[in-house]
Amino acid sequence: MALPVLICDDSLLARKQVRKSLPESFDAEFQTAGNGLEALAILRAQEIGLVFLDLTMPELDGIGVLEAIKAESIDCFVIVISADIQPEMKKRVMELGALAFIHKPVNEDKLHSILKQYGLI
Amino acid sequence: MSTFGFSEEQRDCLQEIINVAMGLASDKLARFLNTFVHLQVPSIALVGASHIPAEFENRYQDTEAALVSQGFFGNEGVRGEAIVLYQMENAHKISALLGYEVGDVSEIEMLTDISSILTTTFLNGLADQIENSLSYSAPRVLSSVKGDLSSLxxxxxxxxxxxxxxxxxxxxxxxxxxxxxxLLIPGEAVTNIQRILDRILEDY
Structure with missing residues (x-):
């Protein structure tokens, strides 16, 4: 069965880059969000298995989304894909329960190995 | 940017490339200053170079300021000059953080270092993403007393x-x-940049 996946990034290019970096064998049904608030609206209304989440976004940033997911016990995996690559940021993101922290522009091999590690492909 | 005929897709593409390059530069700066940098989405705009003095006049009018400029050259006609502008009041705060005395001669050295970190990391990050590589000329520091930044x-x-x-x-x-x-760029560079952005967009 296809995995419901949400790609959240304010950049159209970045959303396409994530999509293109995923293996063909990845059976998913995609939705997109352009900021954190849009992402939360989707996450509250539907069951989403996996979120690809950008950090620096207007309206509500990725940290805000992770905090809400934690506070509301929303059940989903989150892989953060970020241009902000400071070790301190990675630490915060992992403490908030993200599965992984990937630097932009997204590296295909890294993404595949994480998906494999968690049995998603 | 619309005045230069950038489409919304081209603008989005350039913004994302700049965001990634900024992220690299911030990480380097954070390591250099041994602190954490809150990253914001930088706003970008393409303007005529002749408008630059007026654009910055207000912000730097009543303050001592410094300007560090550095030329860059790459393939495919990518070239230009990167300028970083500081209010000296801000620069003094960083000097204090790094343990320099305010007004110390080496404060200028510090500004040169920070500017180099920012511009070369930023521009290398940008060049990587458009599959280019850049070389740089030596940085040049110009400091100004109140009000004359626009002439510089x-x-x-x-x-x-x-x-x-x-x-x-x-x-x-x-x-x-x-x-x-x-980033100051020559006229033909805008067309070059658009061509490069279109090539990236075609891949997706």
């Missing part, structure tokens, strides 16, 4: 036709520190 900007920018203005605002954990970065 005028003399620096008059060789160039266009300017890509990247408003960077760095918020350090315990200190606020703002600077502006401007």
């Amino acid at each position: 900007l005028r003399s620096t920018s008059f060789h160039w036709e266009h300017a890509l203005k990247v408003d960077i605002s760095y918020q350090l954990v315990d200190h606020s520190f703002n600077c502006d970065m401007i």
Whole structure:
């Protein structure tokens, strides 16, 4: 069965880059969000298995989304894909329960190995 | 940017490339200053280079300022000059953080270091993403007393036709520190940039 996946990034290019970096064998049904608030609206209304989440976004940033997911016990995996690559940021993101922290522009091999590690492909 | 005929897709693409390059530069700066940098989405705009002095006049009018400029050259006609602008008040805060005395001669050295970190990391990050590689000329520091920054900007920018203005605002954990970065580029570079953006967009 296809995995419901949400790609959240304010950049159209970045959303396409994530999509293109995923293996063909990845059976998913995609939705997109352009900021954190849009992402939360989707996450509250539907069951989403996996979120690809950008950090620096207007309206509500990725940290805000992770905090809400934690506070509301929303059940989903989150892989953060970020241009902000400071070790301190990675630490915060992992403490908030993200599965992984990937630097932009997204590296295909890294993404595949994480998906494999968690049995998603 | 619309005045230069950038489509929404081209603008989005350039913004994302700049965001990634900014992320690299912030990480380097954070390591250099041994602190955490709150990253904001930089706002970008393409303007005529002749408008640059007026654009910055207000912000730097009543303050001592410094300007660090550095030329860059790459393949495919990518070339230009990167300028980082500081209010000296801000620069003093960073000096204090790094243990320099205010007004110390080496404060200029520090500004040169920070500017180099910012511009070369930023531009290398940008070049990587468009599969280019850049070389740089030695940085040049110009400091100004109150009010004459616009004449410095005028003399620096008059060789160039266009300017890509990247408003960077760095918020350090315990200190606020703002600077502006401007990339001055020749006329044909805009067309070159658009062609490169289209090539990237075609891949997706």
